[in-house]
Amino acid sequence: MVTAANPHATAAGMEMLRQGGHAVDAAIAAHAVLGLVEPQSSGIGGGAFMLVYERDTQALVMHDGRETAPAGARVDMFMQDGEVMGFLEAWQGGIAVGVPGAIALYEDTHKKYGKLPWAELFKPAIRLASEGFEVSPRMAGFLPRLASITRLDDDPGAAAYFYPEGEPLQPGHLLKNPEYAATLSRIAKEGKSAFYRGSIAEAIVAATRAAPHPGSLSVQDLANYQTVERTSLCGPFRQLQICAATPPSSAVSQIMMMAVYEHLVQGAESQDDRIAAFVDAQRLVYADRDYYFADPDRVEIPLKGLVDPEYLKHRAGQRFDPDATPVHGNPADFSAAWAADTTEEVPGTTHLSIVDSEGNAVSMTATVEAPFGSSRWAAGFLLNNQMTDFAREYVAEDPPQANAIAPGKRPRSSMSPVMVFDESGDLLMVSGSPGGNNIPAYVFKSLVGVLDWGMTPQQAADYPNITARGQKVKVEVNVEPGKDIASELKARGYNVQEREGENSGLHLILVQDDTLVGAADPRREGTVEYLAPKK
Secondary structure, eight states, rough: OOOEEHHHHHHHHHHHHHOHHHHHHHHHHHHHHHHHHOOOTTTSSEEEEEEEETTTTTTTEEEEEEBOOOOOOOOOOOOOOOEEEOOHHHHTTTGGOOOHHHHHHHHHHHHHHSSSOGGGHHHHHHHHHHHHHEHHHHHHHHHHTTTTSSSSTTSSSHHHHHSSSGOOOOOEEEEEEEEHHHHHHHHHOOHHHHHHHSSSHHHHHHHSSSSSSOOOOOHHHTTTOOEEEEOOOOEEETTTTEOOOTTTSTTHHHHHHHHHHHHTTOOOOOOOHHHHHHHHHHHHHHHHHHHHHTTTTTTTOOHHHTTTTTHHHHTTOOOTTTOOOOOOOOOOOOOOOOOOOOOOOOOOOEEEEEEEEEEOEEEEEOOOTTTTSSEEEEEEEEOOOGEEEEBBBOOTEEEOOOBBTTTTTOOOOOOOOOEEEESSEEEEEOOOOOOOGGGGHHHHHHHHHHTSSSSOOHHHHHHHEEEEEEEEEEEEETTHHHHHHHHHHHHHOHHHHHHHHOOOEEEEEEEETEEEEEOOOTTTOOOOEEEOOOO
């Protein structure tokens, strides 16, 4: 089964599975297509986390393809005359571009898991880019709005592609991208070196060095890029195990939220009580996530303490009053002192979930950060603005932030690919979502919805989004029963912000009695496809 944010991507993944490909083969093929048909969300100019489960060995490994800061990056690079650069200004500068990790992630995971020939994985994307695809309503819907606040219609390459003859693309327009086809054809033939060295690398650097706010990215930064294999982390929820990608991902927050929720929900007498527990688990864990999570190769993170059952039980006992501002907890044996977090993450990104015919699975979340990344175009694709995922504010007199900028460092990400295993150790669920800082809340909803509230995967994806980070509780009121939830939380004293147009993109798979049950978030254009067993 494949569930992804666009039908073309789902079909590309299924094409690989029908040929006997591994879930990783399908993920690479699907994501290469997403970079073409959903460029507002992710692409080869960005990065990703891939959580891979191998059924025969029971191994669960996180592959970190997160972007890295250029060697010339400085902790105060977004400060001007003592003031932090505005997000929009920073977002649209070459200064915002980190070293892309997606292509290296493709090759490194394929070498470890792939069954199909490398070049085969790029055929669907090359075919679509060459022959054309119909522009989706979602992509087209962004273009008029972004023209007034981004440089997407000013960058020569991006403007020619997204605004032909000065007008934004319309839904249904047959769009071709021969540049992207040529780039992928070279990668299919030469491997990742075609991307990280030579003319493509030079085009990337040239795009980042252009005004305004040119960056320091160099060809050497690209040549030096490496993915990282990290150990995944698991924690209990009743008889189940919640397993997650580790930092710089935020997926460990799911282990924490589920454990805190389990304590808070004890004695709940109604769904309203359960939602209040759901809200407060987020408030407590987001405060910890914001303070402690960063690049684990550069910052000490008390992961063992943060997921310790005794700490999480204690943390649940620190439940804040509805009108209070949550603050981080203090795991035992950790004494580092950091400045308060100031990181902003704009909703964007994409997620896909895959289970192959042998029971192997992939949970992959990928991004260029904000919609259409930095708006910088190179060799047929857009470059990320991932440097704005670092804390942009720097005050010399204060302690550094855990997520402060440093050369070669990976910015913290809200991306949270997860898997759940049953009491026998068998795969039960694959989940993840896009959505910027809201991602942990969206993924948490999918887990609680299916594992505690008795929902099907689709019902959990459909349910109103409720995000509780900091002082406000955001409730999606244009989805039933969102208005009732908002009213009840207001009556309990929470600072509720009613929201519409949430940017979640949950794609999840539940393994149930040897059956795969998939879901695609209706807020995007995703689909679910499966390969029927042979009789």
